[in-house]
Amino acid sequence: METQKSFASNQPFGTLYLVPTPIGNLDDMTFRAIKVLKEVDLIAAEDTRNTAKLLNHFEIGTHQESFHEHNSHSKIPELIDKLKAGQSIAQVSDAGMPSISDPGHDLVVECTKQGISVVPLPGANAGITALIASGLSPQPFYFFGFLPRKGKEQQDALTELAEKPETLILYEAPHRLKQTLKVLASAFSADRRAVLCRELTKRHEEFIRGTFSDLIEWSETTEIRGEFVIIIDGNDHPAVGAIDEEANALSGLSVKEQVDHYVESGLKVNDAIKKVAKLHEVKKQLIYREYHQLD
Known part of the structure; x- marks a missing residue:
């Protein structure tokens, strides 16, 4: 068993802060997030160019280092060494909460193994933001994120998801949305209710509510832009047996x-x-x- 006292005065190492960033609207940045980003020794960013825009907007001059899925294997030991040397690090993703669909989780796991404190900050999250405005039941819910791309893995995931009674939260990129809607309609049934949520917190924020059949029809007549959250009604008659x-x-x-x-x-x-x-x-x-x- 291990207990972390996040703000104890006798911390032997530096602290890893998980700092959420806005998913669109920069006004959603919290005062605490800005304070932490200014005070840490280093920011580990999924995309330093993208994060630079955020840092410049809030006049944050902290040094950045790139930390993403393609360099995480070699980068995690480097970051752990810095933390053990007493440096504090803020980890950020391109948008929203760190550790969701980025390599932050692996860094968190290694920190917990090494006795390094991990301090999360609350903030923007696309899935929860979409869920509460979807009109579908907000609880219980099941967050899945992006579907697997490989056919067999995707089919296995959909077979399991189709039976879940909880409201489902998926993510999808614009160029894959049409095909994904057709796959979901086939796996869940064309009359299952769902909501497409796009450009959340931005000027062109939009919620498209209907059945999968409705949403497929919409997608065929609309120019698909923006990152999507797909909220899906739970199965009210799962095959329990x-x-x-x-x-x-x-x-x-x-x-x-x-x-x-x-x-x-x-x-x-x-x-x-x-x-x-x-x-x-x-x-x-x-x-x-x-x-x-x-x-």
Whole structure:
């Protein structure tokens, strides 16, 4: 067990601050975020050119270093060394909350392993902002973010998401929106309610509400611009018994035979082990050990 006292006076290392930035409107920057960005020794930015515009607007002169998905493997050890040397670092993404759809999470994990304090600041988040204005139930909700791009992975994700009773939050880029709407309509049904939220907090902010059928029709007659949040109504009649039926169908097989059944259907071994564990509501480590005959 480990306890972090974020503001204790005897911190042995520097602090990693997770600083949200506006998702569009610069007026959404908080006083505390500006203060922290001015006081830290270094800003680790997803895109230094993009962040420079923000820093210039608020007259922040703190040094930046690039930190994104393509250099995170080599950059994280460097940042950890700086933190251990007593420097404080603010991590920012291009827009919104750090650690959501950027490499910040891996840095957070490494900091927690090394006993380095991680201090989050509240602020703008596109998913929650879209959710509360969508008109769909705001709770419970399930945040997913961007769908996988690969066909098999995407289909597996959609199969699971389609059954969830919670309101769903997805992100999508403008050039993929039309195709994604068609895929979602196929997986969820064309009459499932959803809301497209684009250009949030900006001058051309827009909410398009309707069924997937309506939204597809809209997308065919509109020039698609801006980043999108897609809010989807939860499934009010999920197939609750589907998992039980599948478990019963495989109940006569050994654990190894059950895993092999899913491997033969196209899943990787670890994914098949995870699926069998979920079917039987046991920890995947138990299935892993039994499948590999480990004592």
